[in-house]
Amino acid sequence: MNKRVFLGADIGGTFIKLAIMDGQGNIIKKWSIETNTSDQGRHIPLEIYESFSKHLEMENLTFEHIYGLGIGAPGFVDLSSGIVYEAVNIGWKDFNLKQAMESYIHQPVFVSNDANLAALGENWKGAGKNVEDLIMVTLGTGVGGGVITSGQVINGINGTGGEIGHITVSPQDGPLCNCGRRGCIETYASATGIARMGYEAVQNGKETSLKEIMNLNGRITAKDVFEEAKKDDQVCRKIIEKVTDLLGLVLSNLAIAINPKKIVIGGGVANAGEELLSPLKKSFRRYCLPRTADACTFQLAELGNDAGVIGGAYLVKKQLYLYK
Amino acid sequence: MNKRVFLGADIGGTFIKLAIMDGQGNIIKKWSIETNTSDQGRHIPLEIYESFSKHLEMENLTFEHIYGLGIGAPGFVDLSSGIVYEAVNIGWKDFNLKQAMESYIHQPVFVSNDANLAALGENWKGAGKNVEDLIMVTLGTGVGGGVITSGQVINGINGTGGEIGHITVSPQDGPLCNCGRRGCIETYASATGIARMGYEAVQNGKETSLKEIMNLNGRITAKDVFEEAKKDDQVCRKIIEKVTDLLGLVLSNLAIAINPKKIVIGGGVANAGEELLSPLKKSFRRYCLPRTADACTFQLAELGNDAGVIGGAYLVKKQLYLYK
Numbered sequence: 001m002n003k004r005v006f007l008g009a010d011i012g013g014t015f016i017k018l019a020i021m022d023g024q025g026n027i028i029k030k031w032s033i034e035t036n037t038s039d040q041g042r043h044i045p046l047e048i049y050e051s052f053s054k055h056l057e058m059e060n061l062t063f064e065h066i067y068g069l070g071i072g073a074p075g076f077v078d079l080s081s082g083i084v085y086e087a088v089n090i091g092w093k094d095f096n097l098k099q100a101m102e103s104y105i106h107q108p109v110f111v112s113n114d115a116n117l118a119a120l121g122e123n124w125k126g127a128g129k130n131v132e133d134l135i136m137v138t139l140g141t142g143v144g145g146g147v148i149t150s151g152q153v154i155n156g157i158n159g160t161g162g163e164i165g166h167i168t169v170s171p172q173d174g175p176l177c178n179c180g181r182r183g184c185i186e187t188y189a190s191a192t193g194i195a196r197m198g199y200e201a202v203q204n205g206k207e208t209s210l211k212e213i214m215n216l217n218g219r220i221t222a223k224d225v226f227e228e229a230k231k232d233d234q235v236c237r238k239i240i241e242k243v244t245d246l247l248g249l250v251l252s253n254l255a256i257a258i259n260p261k262k263i264v265i266g267g268g269v270a271n272a273g274e275e276l277l278s279p280l281k282k283s284f285r286r287y288c289l290p291r292t293a294d295a296c297t298f299q300l301a302e303l304g305n306d307a308g309v310i311g312g313a314y315l316v317k318k319q320l321y322l323y324k
Numbered sequence: 325m326n327k328r329v330f331l332g333a334d335i336g337g338t339f340i341k342l343a344i345m346d347g348q349g350n351i352i353k354k355w356s357i358e359t360n361t362s363d364q365g366r367h368i369p370l371e372i373y374e375s376f377s378k379h380l381e382m383e384n385l386t387f388e389h390i391y392g393l394g395i396g397a398p399g400f401v402d403l404s405s406g407i408v409y410e411a412v413n414i415g416w417k418d419f420n421l422k423q424a425m426e427s428y429i430h431q432p433v434f435v436s437n438d439a440n441l442a443a444l445g446e447n448w449k450g451a452g453k454n455v456e457d458l459i460m461v462t463l464g465t466g467v468g469g470g471v472i473t474s475g476q477v478i479n480g481i482n483g484t485g486g487e488i489g490h491i492t493v494s495p496q497d498g499p500l501c502n503c504g505r506r507g508c509i510e511t512y513a514s515a516t517g518i519a520r521m522g523y524e525a526v527q528n529g530k531e532t533s534l535k536e537i538m539n540l541n542g543r544i545t546a547k548d549v550f551e552e553a554k555k556d557d558q559v560c561r562k563i564i565e566k567v568t569d570l571l572g573l574v575l576s577n578l579a580i581a582i583n584p585k586k587i588v589i590g591g592g593v594a595n596a597g598e599e600l601l602s603p604l605k606k607s608f609r610r611y612c613l614p615r616t617a618d619a620c621t622f623q624l625a626e627l628g629n630d631a632g633v634i635g636g637a638y639l640v641k642k643q644l645y646l647y648k
Contacts, residue, residue, distance in 0.1 A: 076615060086615075133481050147581055149478050149485075156583020157457050158619040161473075167577045168611045179613060253491045253574075254581055257471055259480020287492045289503060291400060291410075295482040 005061060007069040007105075008312025009048055010114060010305075011035065013089035016044070018051055019309035020059060023067075023317070025125040029055060030309065040091035049104035067320060068108035070312025072117035073097060076159030082111040085159055110319045114308055116153045116162050119146025120318075121311030122264050126302035131261040135254060136301070137164050137247075139269035142178070143186040149258060164254065165190070169246045189247045191268050194222035197239045208235035226272040240279060248283025255284070255292050266301030273300065329385060331393040331429075332636025333372055334438060334629075335359065337413035340368070342375055343633035344383060347391075347641070349449040353379060354633065364415035373428035391644060392432035394636025396441035397421060400483030406435040409483055434643045438632055440477045440486050443470025444642075445635030446588050450626035455585040459578060460625070461488050461571075463593035466502070467510040473582060488578065489514070493570045513571045515592050518546035521563045532559035550596040564603060572607025579608070579616050590625030597624065 005028065010017040012035060019030040033051050036043045052069075056062060075087030082098020084090075101109040112120070119128075119136035128134050132151045138144040145164025147154045154161040165186035166179050174183020175196070187193050198210045198220040209228050210220050217224075229236035251263055263284075269276065277298055285293045303310060316322075329352065334341040336359060343354040357375050360367045376393075380386060399411030406422020408414075425433040436444070443452075443460035452458050456475045462468040469488025471478045478485040489510035490503050498507020499520070511517050522534045522544040533552050534544050541548075553560035575587055587608075593600065601622055609617045627634060640646075 131481075133485075145581070149473055149480075150476055152474055152476075154473050154582060156473075156616075156619075157455075157585040158583065158615060160580065160613055160616045160619070161457075161583040163580050163583075163613060163616070166580050166613050168573060171573065171611055181611075181613075249492060249495065250577075253577065256484065256487050256490050257469070257578055257581070258478060259482065259485040259487075261481040287495055287505075289484055289487060289490050289505075291482060292480075292484045292487070295480075295484070 003061075003065060005066050006313035006316050007052060007066050008309030009069060009071040010117065010308030010312065011044065011071065011073050011090065012114070013037075013074060016048060017305060017309050018048065018055070019306070019312075020055065020061070021310065021313040023322070025310050025313055027306065027310070029059060030306065031055065035090065037089070037091055041087075041095070044090070045097065045100035045104060048101065052105070063105045063107055066105070066107050067322065068110065068316040069101060069105060070110050070112070070117065070315035071097065071101065072112055072114035072308045072312060074114045077111050077113045077155070078159055079110075079112060079155045082109065084111065108316065108320060110315045112153065112311070112315055113155070113159060113162070115144035116146040116155060117311035117315060118144070118266070118307035119148055119162070119264075119311070120153055120314050121307040121309070122266065122301050122303055123148055124314040125310050126307060127264045127299040128262055133258060133260040134262045134264060135164075135251065135258060135260045136264040136266060137251065138267040138301075139189055139191065139265065140267035141190060141192055143190045144267070147254075147258060164250070167250050167254070169250060185246060185250045189243050189269070191222040194225050194239065194243055194269065195220050197242070198225045198236070201235045201239070206235045209233050210236065222269055223271070226275050230275055240275070244276065244279040245283045248280050249287045252284050252288035252293070255296055256289055259292055260296055263296060263298050264301050265298065266307065270300050327385075327389060329390050330637035330640050331376060331390050332633030333393060333395040334441065334632030334636065335368065335395065335397050335414065336438070337361075337398060340372060341629060341633050342372065342379070343630070343636075344379065344385070345634065345637040347646070349634050349637055351630065351634070353383060354630065355379060359414065361413070361415055365411075365419070368414070369421065369424035369428060372425065376429070387429045387431055390429075390431050391646065392434065392640040393425060393429060394434050394436070394441065394639035395421065395425065396436055396438035396632045396636060398438045401435050401437045401479070402483055403434075403436060403479045406433065408435065432640065432644060434639045436477065436635070436639055437479070437483060437486070439468035440470040440479060441635035441639060442468070442590070442631035443472055443486070443588075443635070444477055444638050445631040445633070446590065446625050446627055447472055448638040449634050450631060451588045451623040452586055457582060457584040458586045458588060459488075459575065459582060459584045460588040460590060461575070462591040462625075463513055463515065463589065464591035465514060465516055467514045468591070471578075471582060488574070491574050491578070493574060509570060509574045513567050513593070515546040518549050518563065518567055518593065519544050521566070522549045522560070525559045525563070530559045533557045534560065546593055547595070550599050554599055564599070568600065568603040569607045572604050573611045576608050576612035576617070579620055580613055583616055584620055587620060587622050588625050589622065590631065594624050
């Protein structure tokens with residue numbers, strides 16, 4: 001029993017990432033299983049349990065060797081009860097994930113929103129370096145977020161805490177968002193939003209190299225827009241300018257309330273690196289209180305897809321008070 | 325020694341509010357002294373001490389009968405050290421208020437930003453009713469704010485946490501703010517901002533009853549604008565519409581990140597009551613995630629000018645772990 005470990009799970013719409021970790025957040029083993037969304041996702045807890053059983057056994061471990069499981073779900077979660085209020089992509093509604101998992105593994109299970117868990121992981125072992133106050137924003141298919149104040153993730157009263165993607169930037173004439181409203185920052189700063197603006201530029205007959213890319217590949221990606229901007233395509237430069245201007249405004253307004261030490265940018269769009277960060281930092285400083293901006297540094301996320309499971313291990317540590 | 329009390333102090337640019345309170349936040353005695361800003365405010369700690377001495381004595385108490393002093397300063401504060409980084413109206417810069425006060429009273433002193441302290445007080449004994457997640461916004465000469473998540477006030481990494489007034493709503497063409505930037509919500513939703521819009525309407529020759537008020541009183545107040553709007557003055561209605569539209573957007577964007585149970589509105593402008601709240605709630609719901617809006621209720625602040633000193637007592641209780 002002197003080798004006790006932590007389990008982490010990060011449930012996505014297509015895959016569930018699973019990992020066994022030590023107390024320092026080092027991954028002993030990680031793997032994925034497919035997300036079985038049949039029957040409103042009711043088989044997921046058993047399948048997670050069975051997969052952990054198999055892999056623990058391969059490591060000569062049992063569930064008695066674990067401190068607990070930290071698990072992220074893509075939806076609104078109640079931290080204390082472990083109920084997933086709603087996870088549209090999975091099919092859960094008022095589903096007690098904590099109870100379901102604990103009935104199998106007979107060890108403590110803690111549930112969090114997936115983006116909040118990723119922020120926790122990134123703060124522990126990644127770009128955050130355990131600062132007390134941090135904003136993480138993930139620019140992927142959508143825009144996700146996690147906010148940490150005084151070392152605690154903001155979950156909020158009914159699980160929508162940190163939903164940065166739905167902060168409104170152009171309420172009147174913005175693009176329609178998946179949430180049903182208009183002009184959420186997600187409609188601009190996500191990979192989908194950037195690609196859409198590139199596509200619209202081509203549709204509107206703008207003079208841009210995206211036209212050839214569209215002809216060649218049949219589509220335009222956010223990566224294309226960043227690459228052509230780097231080659232000084234003026235239309236692409238304007239798109240990046242708009243994206244970083246709006247995201248800088250959102251982050252500065254949030255930072256004025258949170259006063260974080262770090263803002264960590266993750267997700268596929270973050271692969272653009274300095275092409276994204278440099279104008280974003282300028283825009284942030286333009287809109288932010290100087291004192292707030294002075295205290296805050298931008299960093300790219302470091303853990304990639306492992307952030308969620310590592311955050312899971314950390315959530316267990318925090319909830320069980322396994323150290324300060 | 326069985327009657328132990330709490331001291332609260334709320335330092336403003338003109339007056340310092342002082343109070344002796346019991347452990348339930350009931351005010352035993354409250355009074356004010358003038359703020360002595362001479363010599364960069366260096367006499368303030370001694371004057372607070374002397375005033376407390378006198379009034380404690382009147383109550384047959386000494387500093388040995390107190391648990392501690394909670395004190396609010398109008399500036400950026402470091403909660404743990406008690407250093408006031410900067411309080412422009414007082415003249416302090418990197419001033420260790422905690423140390424200065426403790427050297428006199430020989431009991432624990434805790435320092436916070438004044439708006440954050442008011443939020444704490446309002447959440448304890450006022451409109452907040454001790455919810456875990458709350459946003460308080462004070463619409464006075466300026467716009468102040470305090471944000472509470474998981475029962476803790478967000479102070480941030482260098483004391484700018486909760487500076488809601490400087491959230492930007494019209495970065496390009498907004499009015500100049502005291503902070504040096506343009507279009508902060510303070511320039512619209514403060515009493516000063518509302519009065520300014522009324523004055524501008526008169527200057528621009530708009531058809532409004534504010535013209536007569538201007539002629540009669542030589543000035544226009546926020547109260548005038550609300551009163552004339554109530555009498556269906558269309559220019560005043562438009563001003564209130566604009567103010568509540570912008571403030572609703574700011575609060576909804578903040579609520580999406582914080583997911584609070586309550587938003588408490590205080591300050592002089594809050595005296596407009598439903599004339600303010602009703603359109604504000606509509607605007608909030610228009611811009612907010614429905615799930616976030618569903619969980620959140622608006623309330624008017626209840627403690628008025630006592631919020632700060634009561635928050636001071638509560639800060640002492642929290643910091644000394646006098647109860648959960």
